[in-house]
Amino acid sequence: xxxxxxxxxxxxxxxxxxxxxxxxxxxxxxxxxxxxxxxxxxxxxxxxxxxxxxxxxxxxxxxxxxxxxxxxxxxxxxxxxxxxxxxxxxxxxxxxxxxxxxxxxxxxxxxxxxxxxxxxxxxxxxxxxxxxxxxxxxxxxxxxxxxxxxxxxxxxxxxxxxxxxxxxxxxxxxxxxxxxxxxxxxxxxxxxxxxxxxxxxxxxxxxxxxxxxxxxxxxxxxxxxxxxxxxxxxxxxxxxxxxxxxxxxxxxxxxxxxxxxxxxxxxxxxxxxxxxxxxxxxxxxxxxxxxxxxxxxxxxxxxxxxxxxxxxxxxxxxxxxxxxxxxxxxxxxxxxxxxxxxxxxxxxxxxxxxxxxxxxxxxxxxxxxxxxxxxxxxxxxxxxxxxxxxxxxxxxxxxxxxxxxxxxxxxxxxxxxxxxxxxxxxxxxxxxxxxxxxxxxxxxxxxxxxxxxxxxxxxxxxxxxxxxxxxxxxxxxxxxxxxxxxxxxxxxxxxxxxxxxxxxxxxxxxxxxxxxxxxxxxxxxxxxxxxxxxxxxxxxxxxxxxxxxxxxxxxxxxxxxxxxxxxxxxxxxxxxxxxxxxxxxxxxxxxxxxxxxxxxxxxxxxxxxxxxxxxxxxxxxxxxxxxxxxxxxxxxxxxxxxxxxxxxxxxxxxxx
Amino acid sequence: xxxxxxxxxxxxxxxxxxxxxxxxxxxxxxxxxxxxxxxxxxxxxxxxxxxxxxxxxxxxxxxxxxxxxxxxxxxxxxxxxxxxxxxxxxxxxx
Numbered sequence: 047x048x049x050x051x052x053x054x055x056x057x058x059x060x061x062x063x064x065x066x067x068x069x070x071x072x073x074x075x076x077x078x079x080x081x082x083x084x085x086x087x088x089x090x091x092x093x094x095x096x097x098x099x100x101x102x103x104x105x106x107x108x109x110x111x112x113x114x115x116x117x118x119x120x121x122x123x124x125x126x127x128x129x130x131x132x133x134x135x136x137x138x139x140x141x142x143x144x145x146x147x148x149x150x151x152x153x154x155x156x157x158x159x160x161x162x163x164x165x166x167x168x169x170x171x172x173x174x175x176x177x178x179x180x181x182x183x184x185x186x187x188x189x190x191x192x193x194x195x196x197x198x199x200x201x202x203x204x205x206x207x208x209x210x211x212x213x214x215x216x217x218x219x220x221x222x223x224x225x226x227x228x229x230x231x232x233x234x235x236x237x238x239x240x241x242x243x244x245x246x247x248x249x250x251x252x253x254x255x256x257x258x259x260x261x262x263x264x265x266x267x268x269x270x271x272x273x274x275x276x277x278x279x280x281x282x283x284x285x286x287x288x289x290x291x292x293x294x295x296x297x298x299x300x301x302x303x304x305x306x307x308x309x310x311x312x313x314x315x316x317x318x319x320x321x322x323x324x325x326x327x328x329x330x331x332x333x334x335x336x337x338x339x340x341x342x343x344x345x346x347x348x349x350x351x352x353x354x355x356x357x358x359x360x361x362x363x364x365x366x367x368x369x370x371x372x373x374x375x376x377x378x379x380x381x382x383x384x385x386x387x388x389x390x391x392x393x394x395x396x397x398x399x400x401x402x403x404x405x406x407x408x409x410x411x412x413x414x415x416x417x418x419x420x421x422x423x424x425x426x427x428x429x430x431x432x433x434x435x436x437x438x439x440x441x442x443x444x445x446x447x448x449x450x451x452x453x454x455x456x457x458x459x460x461x462x463x464x465x466x467x468x469x470x471x472x473x474x475x476x477x478x479x480x481x482x483x484x485x486x487x488x489x490x491x492x493x494x495x496x497x498x499x500x501x502x503x504x505x506x507x508x509x510x511x512x513x514x515x516x517x518x519x520x521x522x523x524x525x526x527x528x529x530x531x532x533x534x535x536x537x538x539x540x541x542x543x544x545x546x547x548x549x550x551x552x553x554x555x556x557x558x559x560x561x562x563x564x565x566x567x568x569x570x571x572x573x574x575x576x577x578x579x580x581x582x583x584x585x586x587x588x589x590x591x592x593x594x595x596x597x598x599x600x601x602x603x604x605x606x607x608x609x610x611x612x613x614x615x616x617x618x619x620x621x622x623x624x625x626x627x628x629x630x631x632x633x634x635x636x637x638x639x640x641x642x643x644x645x646x647x648x649x650x651x652x653x654x655x656x657x658x659x660x661x662x663x664x665x666x667x668x669x670x671x672x673x674x675x676x677x678x679x680x681x682x683x684x685x686x687x688x689x690x691x692x693x694x695x696x697x698x699x700x701x702x
Numbered sequence: 703x704x705x706x707x708x709x710x711x712x713x714x715x716x717x718x719x720x721x722x723x724x725x726x727x728x729x730x731x732x733x734x735x736x737x738x739x740x741x742x743x744x745x746x747x748x749x750x751x752x753x754x755x756x757x758x759x760x761x762x763x764x765x766x767x768x769x770x771x772x773x774x775x776x777x778x779x780x781x782x783x784x785x786x787x788x789x790x791x792x793x794x795x796x
Contacts, residue, residue, distance in 0.1 A: 602790035
């Protein structure tokens with residue numbers, strides 16, 4: 047081992063200076079590194095992360111709105127916007143890709159040509175495309191897919207007012223707006239990697255928090271009934287030239303709204319049944335009469351002078367369409383005499399008159415689960431003028447909404463119990479578990495059940511031989527009341543009338559309340575002539591529906607109980623005035639002189655075949671009980687007029 | 703001896719560094735691969751859900767009253783019965 051040679055000590059100062067400089071530079075670099083990495087580290091990390099990664103919000107799928115049977119009325123679907131950068135397309139596959147895009151995206155020739163031009167920067171395909179289409183285009187260079195969630199209404203015109211809409215991703219109006227919190231869900235978070243140019247790197251995204259889908263809302267509406275109501279109202283509007291109308295069907299026992307349609311100037315997204323009060327006219331009279339009966343001012347048998355159709359009352363002159371002499375309260379309601387009802391109502395104090403209308407729910411919102419419900423107007427007695435009592439008695443100076451009217455008639459049908467309307471049946475969480483179920487709720491017992499039944503009997507007569515005959519059903523008894531009132535605009539009365547008809551059936555055990563209102567029908571404008579036929583058309587379609595929300599067993603038992611020549615047993619409102627028509631429909635006799643057709647021999651046929659054969663001849667048919675047909679009453683070969691009733695006599699099978 | 707030991711130490715350190723870098727790179731690659739598979743599964747799921755929704759919608763349309771009424775009228779000459787033509791048969795046998 048040779049000892050290392052000692053370097054010559056020359057320019058020692060220079061070397062030290064150089065070394066010191068190097069060390070200083072090193073120290074500066076280290077210090078700067080510490081500064082950047084440690085002290086400013088978080089800041090630079092944020093900057094770098096922002097350049098390379100982006101945190102994106104993943105929108106949550108909105109919950110569905112379903113009808114009572116689980117049919118979708120509104121749902122959210124994934125859709126894709128497709129953009130193409132023609133200059134990014136590969137030249138060797140441009141022709142094939144263009145053909146594929148034109149086929150999948152249904153592009154017109156202009157768009158297709160622009161795809162073939164490499165100078166074109168960007169082409170957006172019109173419309174939104176399904177995930178299947180997007181999948182077929184995924185991975186093609188130059189094709190860019192942008193996912194979005196689209197609200198979808200499978201039946202675009204159906205219940206749109208009730209459902210509401212989506213504006214800027216948020217529910218607006220109707221159920222969409224009212225249940226925004228429940229429906230919208232919770233958005234998730236995703237981190238997307240980006241290249242140096244800031245473009246997202248395909249496949250390098252990390253879902254940090256998955257989005258939580260919104261909950262579902264199950265409505266009490268029935269899709270088929272909604273369709274029936276929509277169709278009936280649309281046809282009526284076309285036929286009568288009305289500007290619009292409302293049609294509501296509800297269950298009086300539960301307060302469930304089974305269908306709700308409003309059309310205003312051809313717009314089916316209106317919600318005038320909830321938010322547009324109107325003066326109801328004669329459809330309010332049953333409630334005035336309820337007050338008269340409740341406060342024992344008069345009974346149905348009590349009479350009043352009908353003044354031959356013209357009466358100068360306190361503050362105003364009232365007229366009737368047909369002049370009447372002395373008229374009972376029952377008759378006054380049946381024939382819709384303004385004078386009769388207004389004169390009888392004079393026995394009520396303003397407080398009593400106000401309270402009975404208020405107790406039936408007028409003047410305050412019903413509480414239906416849709417935002418924007420109007421309360422209508424029912425002024426307290428201190429604001430009344432001299433003519434207010436008479437006006438109110440016949441449905442003027444009071445504004446009500448169709449939904450209030452439906453619930454009030456529901457109370458008459460439901461033994462005097464006013465129910466809260468129910469439009470939402472259930473709320474479900476994203477996993478489909480029920481988190482809320484609405485139950486029928488009685489608001490109050492407005493009148494005793496016996497009184498409700500008494501009023502019902504008169505309303506049956508209204509349909510049997512009063513102003514509502516066009517709402518009659520062949521097999522079931524209907525109670526109802528027509529109304530015709532002056533239409534109003536923002537400033538006062540407008541030209542034209544509101545024609546309305548409210549009814550419920552079958553009266554023995556009411557299952558449906560049907561409200562129809564037409565806004566300014568042209569030509570015949572009386573409620574009984576324009577709205578009542580819509581009621582019948584709706585009821586007939588409901589009865590014929592495959593799965594209507596009615597108790598068919600109960601209806602079947604009613605059919606077997608018939609025939610009933612009087613509307614209801616015990617309807618004894620006999621007019622004291624011979625000149626006025628009897629409020630009780632006289633038994634329809636089988637008039638031999640009306641030689642329409644002979645009753646055919648139907649013995650031995652099945653009940654269905656027998657019924658069909660009799661219907662074909664225009665007879666009303668009553669089936670006593672299921673079994674083998676053994677004859678008819680009246681017997682075969684009797685001459686009857688069309689519309690007369692034939693009872694089918696059956697023998698129970700197995701009884702010998 | 704000292705020089706050899708030092709060289710080995712440096713080589714060992716270099717090998718350890720290389721190994722750990724390879725491990726990190728391999729884990730990163732595997733993570734990206736998994737992410738890619740996850741994304742594919744998610745896409746497939748979304749595709750299936752879209753197909754299910756579309757089928758459900760078609761079923762609802764086909765079962766809908768408007769379609770049934772129109773088709774039965776066109777194909778079979780049927781019409782919705784009027785109230786007088788409907789007979790409810792309750793009890794046994796109905």
